[in-house]
Amino acid sequence: MKKIAFLILFSVIVTISMAGNVTLINPLGPTTIPIAPIMKGVVTGSATINVKLWQNTDEAIAMIASNQTDFAVLPVTLGAILYSKGIKISLLGVYEWKAFYLVVSSGATFTGWKSLVGKSVYTPEGRGQTVDVLMRYMMSQDGITPDKDVKIYYLQPQEIVALFRSGKIDYAALPEPFVTMAIAGGYGKIALDFQKVWGEEMNLPDRIPIAGLFVMDNFAISHPQTVIDVEQTFERSIEWMNQNTDQALEISKTYLSIPISILKESMKRMEFYYVPVSKCKSDVEIFLSKLNELYPQGMPSVPGKDFYEY
């Protein structure tokens, strides 16, 4: 009898704790630092957030498509692409605003895009990623034809860093922390802040909605309270990181293979602060519609209002 009572009690406890258990997937890399306070239990909310780190987009897509997660931290562009492919996902807020820079090797100069005519720029992964589209846009604004006047080459960021430091590459458009990895030790300098130029062109603050917190619609509809709670915890985790950068780096160390000194330096050029979508919808809309206009293959359609609410 006692045993049965114990079993019932035990299962009740398990069920209660299960209800407050949510899964969140987050990219591995510098974006791990803002979430590290949650992972290490420094910042907690009433729901227990189970964070899983993803390394490449395929992993994230597979987990989202197979409903293995409730929340996802994703590049805003990837979220919008998934939404356009019929995945029921909504943007809750944007939290990464600065990361992209043009670096120039110490032997080369940059005085506007025109000075790159006849030269080559390297940028990560492939055609259509954020900094590639931004760069193509800025080039054409300055009367330069990308691919024709200036060659654009795609390569893994690690390879770009290695070749930049060995003097083989003079110009690279990179996200942090690769910017710092490329120029650390006097191998080059930052020639252009993409956020600043973007802001000037668009008459917006100098920031780009790079990455945000997303929720799966079916989860959000059945757990509206939990969504609010997770959003608040997420925001507090970023705040904690901004106030205690050194400690945040220290507790992120176990997840990242990048040296702390590099991360610390690159954090100076990145900006993380949480803005709920209600306060930054126009930033996101302008950004996504510009991407769609410039590179429709990469961003086939601009997400409708369901993308911003569930």
Add this chain to the structure above:
Amino acid sequence: MKILFGILIFLILWQIFSVILNVPLILPSPYLTFESLYHLALQRETYQAIFSTVWKSLLVLLIVIAIGTPVGFLMGINESVYQIFRPAITVVQAVPVISWLALVIFVWGIGWKGPVVISFLSLLPISIFTTATGVRSTDRNLIEMAKVYKVSQIRIIRTIYLGSLVPFIFSTVEVIIGDVWKVIIVSEYLCGSDGIGVLISWARQYVDVPRIYALTIIAVALGITSERFVKFFFRKALKKWQIQS
């Protein structure tokens, strides 16, 4: 006829599996894929990419045969040469491409050279070992007999070994023709500036999964066609060659 039936079974299985899985983002249905293939067929850049991949593959095939066969031949007829070369070639064979990717790009840059060098180094060991093994297994009785009749070493090499060289080249081509496409496409993906691998990389970038599968179909078609062609052509050529000698 049987082949068509086989393809049909494959397509039905694919359809069933994609319906069961029901995640077009991971496995698109055959219909979606062929629709994407149709769009690809209308684009000029698709043909440019195919052309680029094809000529790179042919070039790799040519260099691999031109270097692999003589080296493999020397290793086959001389045991010391075999022992000296074997470790280095085994290392080249075992090292994963990504480990020396930066080195290749540093020396040859992005463009057609990088993918060609990577593919060449990946396939060279196969060519060398196929030839070496072939030479080593040349009919010992023939050689013994030649020795009994005091035929000079030079003549043995010329008539018996070199005489069996043609089949070695054929078998090398047969072995690597199926792999060369895969290797070229992967290396284009990693450090190319054009070709099917680059198109796959871009399609992946914007999560256009049907397009990835459609490009894969093109790659598979290239692989199967070239393999069939080589088998057919070589069987004929080999017959002719055997009659002549």
